[in-house]
Amino acid sequence: MTTTQPVIEIDHLRKSYGAKRAVVDVSLSVEEGEIFGILGPNGSGKTTTVECVSGLRHRDGGSVRVLGADPQTHRDAVRAQVGVQLQEAELPAKLTVREALALYASFYPDPADWRELVDVLGLGTSLGTRFGKLSGGQQQRLSIALALVGNPRIAILDELTTGLDPAARRETWDLVESVRDRGVTVVLVTHFMQEAERLCDRLAVIDAGEVVAIDTPGGLVERLDTRQELRFRPSRPFDDALLTDLDPVDSLLRRGGEVHVSGSGDVLGAVVTALARAGIVAEGLRVQQPSLDDAFLAMVGHAAAATATGTTPKEQS
Ligand SMILES: Nc1ncnc2c1ncn2[C@@H]1O[C@H](COP(=O)(O)OP(=O)(O)OP(=O)(O)O)[C@@H](O)[C@H]1O
DSSP, X not given: OOOOOEEEEEEEEEEEETTEEEEEEEEEEEETTOEEEEEOXXXXXXHHHHHHHHTSSOOSEEEEEETTBOTTTSHHHHHHHEEEXXXXXXXXXXXXXXXXXXXXXXXXXXOOOHHHHHHHTTOGGGTTSBGGGSOHHHXXXXXXXXXXXXXXXXXXXXXXXXXXXXXXXXXHHHHHHHHHHTTOEEEEEESOHHHHHHHOSEEEEEETTEEEEEEOHHHHHHHSOOEEEEEEEESSOOOTHHHHTSTTEEEEEEETTEEEEEEESSHHHHHHHHHHHTTOOEEEEEEEOOOHHHHHHHHHXXXXXXXXXXXXXXXXX
16 A cells, blocks of 8 residues: 555544434544455444445534545535445345446446446346345345445445355455455455454454554554463473573463463563573474454453454344
């Protein structure tokens, strides 16, 4: 990514539904050409945030600028530049893929050639198929095509892969990358850690309506305490003190023939050096590094993150 021009700027956004404070304080900016992720547990305010960006909802406070315009007061201008694929977007079951594309293209002053989109998105053989007969994966492809048919500069994709099997999810990730490669800035709302890690240049982590961190996936992981765990089988017995006396080492456990050492800082360097000096080889040495999952758990807490890891796919409500 070479450009650093913000195309979306959100400053202290607030939005409540009656007494429910859905977005409490969200500030972020999205740069041109990036895939920007909004990651958070269910109900954390992600969809409300992107709805305020796309002009589908009125905010209560704060400011939003999309390509310099306020989506609330310049809704048509913003909607001509922003393609939105929203969660649970349902089309009439009898509408064919071709009809849906032609209809959506007619809404825009300068639409993309939908025939080309169909090729890129692999919908060519489904043009005559009715929406109600498409598989989940094909429906997602169509919803991406519909988000792009207006030739937008920004595409907002909300929970794109929820409900897809792993193969279809991976295919959809490739599609999102191809969208970015066409020069479109992508805002990706997700609660799947793996998806965020694979696709996003930067991420905002949102919890209970507030931004808790904005960084690259790698940067979020680095914010964690740099705790490491090493596991190995020593080539000969040794006293725990050989390693527990080392500054970076906090604890040592023995499990079967394996030694587990954890600590922070340069645990690996300290342990390997001490073992080498004692003439011990660390066989099968493995280092456990923190993951984006761990970073997310640390930021939004256990209960929320259990859903966010995607181990239990969320039911759409
Ligand atoms: N139209 C609405 N009326 C009342 N409450 C709403 C409405 N839309 C959302 N909410 C509530 O606002 C909060 C934030 O919802 P929102 O959909 O923005 O979060 P989200 O992070 O996108 O969640 P999810 O991942 O479940 O879609 C939730 O508690 C939700 O129940």
